[in-house]
Every structure is written in structure tokens, then in C-alpha cells.
Amino acid sequence: MPIDSKIRDKVLTTIASNKNAMIGFLSDLVRIPSVVGKEGKAQEFIIKKFTEMKLNVDTWDPEITELKDHPAFFETISFTKHGYKERPNVAGTLKGTSNGNTLILGGHIDVVSPEPIDHWQHDPWGAEISQGRMYGRGAADMKGGIAAMIYAVQTIQQIGIQLKGDVILQTTIEEEDGGIGGALHSIIRGYTADAIIVPEPRSGNEIGVGSAGV
Ligand SMILES: [Zn+2]
Numbered sequence: 001m002p003i004d005s006k007i008r009d010k011v012l013t014t015i016a017s018n019k020n021a022m023i024g025f026l027s028d029l030v031r032i033p034s035v036v037g038k039e040g041k042a043q044e045f046i047i048k049k050f051t052e053m054k055l056n057v058d059t060w061d062p063e064i065t066e067l068k069d070h071p072a073f074f075e076t077i078s079f080t081k082h083g084y085k086e087r088p089n090v091a092g093t094l095k096g097t098s099n100g101n102t103l104i105l106g107g108h109i110d111v112v113s114p115e116p117i118d119h120w121q122h123d124p125w126g127a128e129i130s131q132g133r134m135y136g137r138g139a140a141d142m143k144g145g146i147a148a149m150i151y152a153v154q155t156i157q158q159i160g161i162q163l164k165g166d167v168i169l170q171t172t173i174e175e176e177d178g179g180i181g182g183a184l185h186s187i188i189r190g191y192t193a194d195a196i197i198v199p200e201p202r203s204g205n206e207i208g209v210g211s212a213g214v
Contacts, residue, residue, distance in 0.1 A: 007161070011159065014159055015155055018158075021151075022148075022151045025147050026127070026134065026139070026144060026147040027127035027134070028045065029046075029143045029146065029147065030134065030136035030137070030143055031126070031136070032045055033124075033137070034109050034110055034138070035110065035113055035114075036078050036111070036112065036175075036176045037078040037081055037087070037110075038082070038087075039110050039174075043089075043090050043173070046092075046146075047059055049150060050090065050092030050169065053092065053150075053154060053157065055092030055093055055094055055153075056092065056095065057090070057091070058090070058091045058092075059089065059090045059091075060088055060089060060189065061085055061087060062173070062181035063084070063185070064079065064084060066188050067180060067181070067184065067185060067188065070184060070188065072180075072184055073180060074178065076174060076177045078177040078181075079174075084181050087174070088173070089170070089172045089173055089181075089182055089186055089189070090109075090171045091168055091170045091189075091191055092169045092170075093166050093169075094156070094157070096164045096166045097162050097164055098164045098165075099165070100165030101165045102165045102166045102195075103165065103167050103195050104167075104169075104170055104193040105149035105153070105167065105168070105196075105197050106149075106169075106171075106172065106196055107142050107143075107145050107146040107170070107171055107198065107200070108142060108171070108172050108173070108175030108182060108183075109146065109173060110174055110177075111137045111138035112137070120135075122135035122136070123136070124137040125137065127139065141200070142199065142200050144199075145198075145200060145201065146171060146199070148199055149197070153167055198211070
């Protein structure tokens, strides 16, 4: 269905008016060093945001016994090192008004190690902005995407658009080490939808239409 041009303009102006808030949110998130295995603090930050947005919030630590029976399961290095305690996944649902199609907007909250630090020209946890770019571990991969998907939903709420189906925001752990405790356990938890958009960065302005995951 084509989008009404008045609604489209309202969406674009609302997104523009959220610019500083989005950058602030992303900066705060980049400053939380959520290296794979230590995602807990960043997820607390997300829970706070989802709660402020009055989404239906669900948060849970992955359960290894539930994962072991799944054909895609393997024991990750990060599980061996850190286990799955205090490494929650988070989902926030914006309920639809009826039984429309459902959409998941999903991103991973973990980042890879910034070592060797002396190769950086900016503090990897500083979220410094220079010449229109933010520098920090995970700013692109993929906390920028997480900020974008969260503010997409917030924009819909601000405008008062009522969607027929549920939109589920998901931030998951351990993607950089296989995503077993993250994306896979979210499916086991029951989070499936008619479609999913993963705002993972790619080179250029490409859209990947499918993925086997990590
Ligand atoms: Zn990524």
C-alpha cells in the first residue's frame, strides 16, 4: 500500500526533530563496553529505554538446556568462558491493534574487542564525534542500527500511528560469537514474525535479502 504523503512528511520531520536525541542515545550506548560475554550493562540501558517507551518488555538469560536440543546448537567460546548468567536478551513489543502482520527489528548488543587499543586514534569507548562521524567500538556494528530501529518505533509512537500487527524490538547477545544464546534462543523463546529487519551494516548501501547468520 502506498504511504500517504502527509504521513510520510510527518515521519520525516519527526525523525529530523529526534536527531539530537538519537545521537545522544547512541553516544551513551557506545560508551557502555558491551564486549561479547559482558552484555549485561548495555542491556540494562536498553531495558530502561523500552520501559520509558511503554513497550511490553521481556528480558531473559539464555538457557543452555533449551539450546542443546536445537539442530543449530554449538557450544560457543563465550559460553565456555562466561556462561549465560547476567547476559540477557531483551525484547520490547509495540502491540498492534488487531491481527496484522508482525515485524521484528533485531540487533546485537555485543561488540568485538577493541584491542589493540594503541591502533585507535579515538577512545573506543568515547563516542567522539569528528567531522560528522562518530568513533567508537560498535558505533557502526551495530549500535547505530539499534539506535535507528528504536527511534523508528518511537517516531511511530510520537506521531500516533496505530499499526495492526505487533512490532518487536529485539537486542540480542553473543552475535559476534555465533548468536546461539542471542538470536537462536530468542526464536526458542517464541520470537518469530512475518518479517525481520536486521540493521547490520554492510559495505555500501546494500540490502541483503537473506542471511544464514554468523
Ligand atoms: Zn554486527
